Amino acid sequence: MQVLDPVKISYKNLTAAKFRSFLTMLGIIIGVASVIIVMAIGAGAQALILNEVQSIGSNLVGVLPGASEEKGPPASVFGVVVTTLKYDDLQAILKKKNVSNTVTGSGYVTGSATVSYKENSFSSSFQGVSSSLPNVEKVILKSGRFFSKEEETNLSRVAVLGYNRANDLFPNIDPVGKSITLKNLNFTVVGMMDKKGSSSFSNPDDLIFVPLFTGQKLLLGIDYLNFIRIKVDNEGNLNRAVIDIKSTIREQHNIKDPADDDFSVRNTAQALSILTNITNVLKYFLVSIAAISLVVGGVGIMNIMLIAVNQRIREIGLRKAVGARNIHIVYQFLIESIAVTLSGGILGILIGIIISYLAAIIIRSLGNTWEFIITWQSVILATSVTIAIGIIFGMYPARKASRVSPMESLRYE
Amino acid sequence: MPNPIIQVKNLSKTYDNEGVQTQAVCGVTFDVKKGEFIAIMGPSGSGKSTLMQILGFLDRPTEGDYLFDGKDTFKFTDDQLAKIRNKKVGFIFQAFNLLPRTSVFENIELPLLYDSPPQFLENESEITEGNLKQKLLNWWGGKKSEKENNEKKVMSALRSVSMEHRSNYLSNQLSGGEKQRVAIARALVNDPEVIFADEPTGNLDSKSGIRVMKILQQLNRDGHTIILVTHETFTAEHAKRVLQMKDGALVSDEPVTNRRYARDGELLK
Numbered sequence: 001m002q003v004l005d006p007v008k009i010s011y012k013n014l015t016a017a018k019f020r021s022f023l024t025m026l027g028i029i030i031g032v033a034s035v036i037i038v039m040a041i042g043a044g045a046q047a048l049i050l051n052e053v054q055s056i057g058s059n060l061v062g063v064l065p066g067a068s069e070e071k072g073p074p075a076s077v078f079g080v081v082v083t084t085l086k087y088d089d090l091q092a093i094l095k096k097k098n099v100s101n102t103v104t105g106s107g108y109v110t111g112s113a114t115v116s117y118k119e120n121s122f123s124s125s126f127q128g129v130s131s132s133l134p135n136v137e138k139v140i141l142k143s144g145r146f147f148s149k150e151e152e153t154n155l156s157r158v159a160v161l162g163y164n165r166a167n168d169l170f171p172n173i174d175p176v177g178k179s180i181t182l183k184n185l186n187f188t189v190v191g192m193m194d195k196k197g198s199s200s201f202s203n204p205d206d207l208i209f210v211p212l213f214t215g216q217k218l219l220l221g222i223d224y225l226n227f228i229r230i231k232v233d234n235e236g237n238l239n240r241a242v243i244d245i246k247s248t249i250r251e252q253h254n255i256k257d258p259a260d261d262d263f264s265v266r267n268t269a270q271a272l273s274i275l276t277n278i279t280n281v282l283k284y285f286l287v288s289i290a291a292i293s294l295v296v297g298g299v300g301i302m303n304i305m306l307i308a309v310n311q312r313i314r315e316i317g318l319r320k321a322v323g324a325r326n327i328h329i330v331y332q333f334l335i336e337s338i339a340v341t342l343s344g345g346i347l348g349i350l351i352g353i354i355i356s357y358l359a360a361i362i363i364r365s366l367g368n369t370w371e372f373i374i375t376w377q378s379v380i381l382a383t384s385v386t387i388a389i390g391i392i393f394g395m396y397p398a399r400k401a402s403r404v405s406p407m408e409s410l411r412y413e
Numbered sequence: 414m415p416n417p418i419i420q421v422k423n424l425s426k427t428y429d430n431e432g433v434q435t436q437a438v439c440g441v442t443f444d445v446k447k448g449e450f451i452a453i454m455g456p457s458g459s460g461k462s463t464l465m466q467i468l469g470f471l472d473r474p475t476e477g478d479y480l481f482d483g484k485d486t487f488k489f490t491d492d493q494l495a496k497i498r499n500k501k502v503g504f505i506f507q508a509f510n511l512l513p514r515t516s517v518f519e520n521i522e523l524p525l526l527y528d529s530p531p532q533f534l535e536n537e538s539e540i541t542e543g544n545l546k547q548k549l550l551n552w553w554g555g556k557k558s559e560k561e562n563n564e565k566k567v568m569s570a571l572r573s574v575s576m577e578h579r580s581n582y583l584s585n586q587l588s589g590g591e592k593q594r595v596a597i598a599r600a601l602v603n604d605p606e607v608i609f610a611d612e613p614t615g616n617l618d619s620k621s622g623i624r625v626m627k628i629l630q631q632l633n634r635d636g637h638t639i640i641l642v643t644h645e646t647f648t649a650e651h652a653k654r655v656l657q658m659k660d661g662a663l664v665s666d667e668p669v670t671n672r673r674y675a676r677d678g679e680l681l682k
Contacts, residue, residue, distance in 0.1 A: 012514075012515070016514050314510065315512060317510075318510045318512070319523070319527070320471075320495065320498070321469075321471055321498060321504050321510075322498065322499065322504070322523050322524040322527060322599065323495050323496065323498045323499020323500070323524050323527040323528060323603075324495065324527045325491070325492050325495040325496075325527070326491055326492070326495075327492075328527055405471075405472065406471045406472075406498075407466045407471040407472040410471070410506065410510065
């Protein structure tokens with residue numbers, strides 16, 4: 001017997017019952033396509049999030065209030081308000097004698113309030129930041145200027161609008177020089193930012209920026225900072241800067257034992273690896289849900305193959321009567337089930353790629369930067385999983401078929 | 414005197430159907446010599462089909478001895494039995510049992526496909542870089558010559574049942590008589606020693622039936638041993654020797670005195 005003969009026989013049997021073969025395949029097609037889609041969208045979303053973080057800058061160090069595990073997310077992520085981080089801490093860090101590698105830094109406070117201009121009025125998030133922000137993060141102004149050091153210390157009521165906020169409040173006019181109210185206080189718009197693009201956490205285009213003390217004292221009435229960002233002169237000095245910053249704040253807070261830290265310091269590299277971990281967990285969680293449908297498809301295959309064994313019991317009997325060995329029958333049914341799963345798998349991969357591509361086009365047309373990513377791992381994974389399903393769920397029906405006694409099966413009506 | 418091809422001693426078969434024991438064949442003893450044409454007769458339920466299935470290795474006996482070509486078959490493995498079914502015996506069934514939606518040619522070729530284990534299970538010398546090309550050539554050449562060989566065998570089997578002109582028809586496009594002739598060709602293709610025919614004329618009109626009997630007689634003249642199961646006396650009279658069965662036991666074993674010879678145009682009564 002030639003190797004290809006069982007393949008020919010299977011091909012004949014499958015094409016003889018096209019609709020049944022297609023229905024059997026459908027479970028696998030849907031399963032594989034959803035695995036491919038989930039992996040593609042997961043990879044795209046991961047790339048989007050990581051690119052956002054990287055775009056903030058790679059030589060930044062963040063200081064967050066509240067202790068946290070090195071590898072886990074900080075307390076503020078869970079909505080816990082910790083009030084131990086003060087403006088004095090920022091000042092101490094910015095002193096060269098404490099942290100020799102700092103370039104500049106900014107404190108941040110965040111909140112939300114009603115903003116209005118004439119009859120336009122809605123609730124918006126705002127951020128109080130240091131006047132040095134343009135030197136810390138990438139800030140591109142579309143018009144006007146950023147606020148000055150004097151405006152920051154004088155509690156001036158000036159504001160710089162994010163791109164979307166500017167357009168919401170001032171459709172088609174330049175907002176610079178106009179007066180808006182924020183939490184019932186009058187503010188003068190001094191600048192407007194260019195479009196920056198959304199980030200998964202907060203969209204700078206939707207923010208209103210005010211001087212740090214203005215935000216702290218006038219709008220929020222607090223004396224602490226939500227977080228601090230420090231720019232370090234060189235990426236290679238990040239670790240040293242983190243150590244210096246930690247000891248500086250410990251001194252500020254009179255902490256002797258590092259285990260008692262009421263703050264945490266992270267650099268963007270760490271943030272990246274944490275985010276990669278979180279997004280990976282999400283991605284594989286989704287993939288495992290999609291994989292359930294593959295298993296369901298496999299059970300469907302087993303079911304159809306068992307029915308096929310009963311339907312074709314006379315055929316099996318005849319094949320045995322003319323000399324087919326058990327192994328011949330096992331091969332025939334096994335190859336049939338692998339052929340169904342594999343062709344279903346290939347169709348599923350194609351459909352998955354097409355749908356992921358369409359999804360990428362739609363997401364892009366909604367104004368997001370989105371990468372269309374199909375990893376070869378996902379394709380190989382899907383293909384090998386379908387072959388494995390073909391073997392695992394085909395084995396039982398195939399063995400059952402091979403054990404049929406030729407005499408009984410020829411009598412079978 | 415030619416050697417017996419089949420020697421059966423005290424052969425019994427008991428079915429166990431959910432606790433109910435049914436004895437289909439009980440203590441049958443007889444010999445079949447090479448070149449004989451035997452008809453096994455008896456009413457339905459007499460065990461004649463069961464006996465034929467045991468003789469044809471489609472089923473195993475519960476008790477007794479069965480020597481085929483001098484070899485005791487009792488301890489044969491499934492694979493050994495499959496090999497005997499493939500090479501030494503051929504079957505013709507009442508219901509034809511052709512593969513549906515498959516051409517006449519492919520139906521007849523079927524036993525030839527199974528006449529060796531799957532190729533990659535066979536022991537072969539290891540593949541090295543040096544002999545790979547030669548091996549592929551051999552494999553390709555072997556495949557080609559095997560294909561040509563198979564084609565010759567199938568066409569010659571088709572000729573002996575006068576069905577060459579239907580070689581590319583699908584099995585379901587044939588009439589009943591034509592189907593049975595294809596089934597005979599399939600039984601013939603591996604040139605077996607014994608051909609078993611289980612009520613081969615049972616589903617046929619009398620004209621097709623006589624044609625089938627004529628072919629069987631011709632095959633017998635060509636040297637094949639033929640064992641025919643039937644319940645019609647007229648059909649049985651085409652054989653050389655008749656075994657009568659009743660309730661699983663052999664009740665008579667006599668040569669046919671007034672043998673019939675099937676001729677075209679005659680009707681099978």
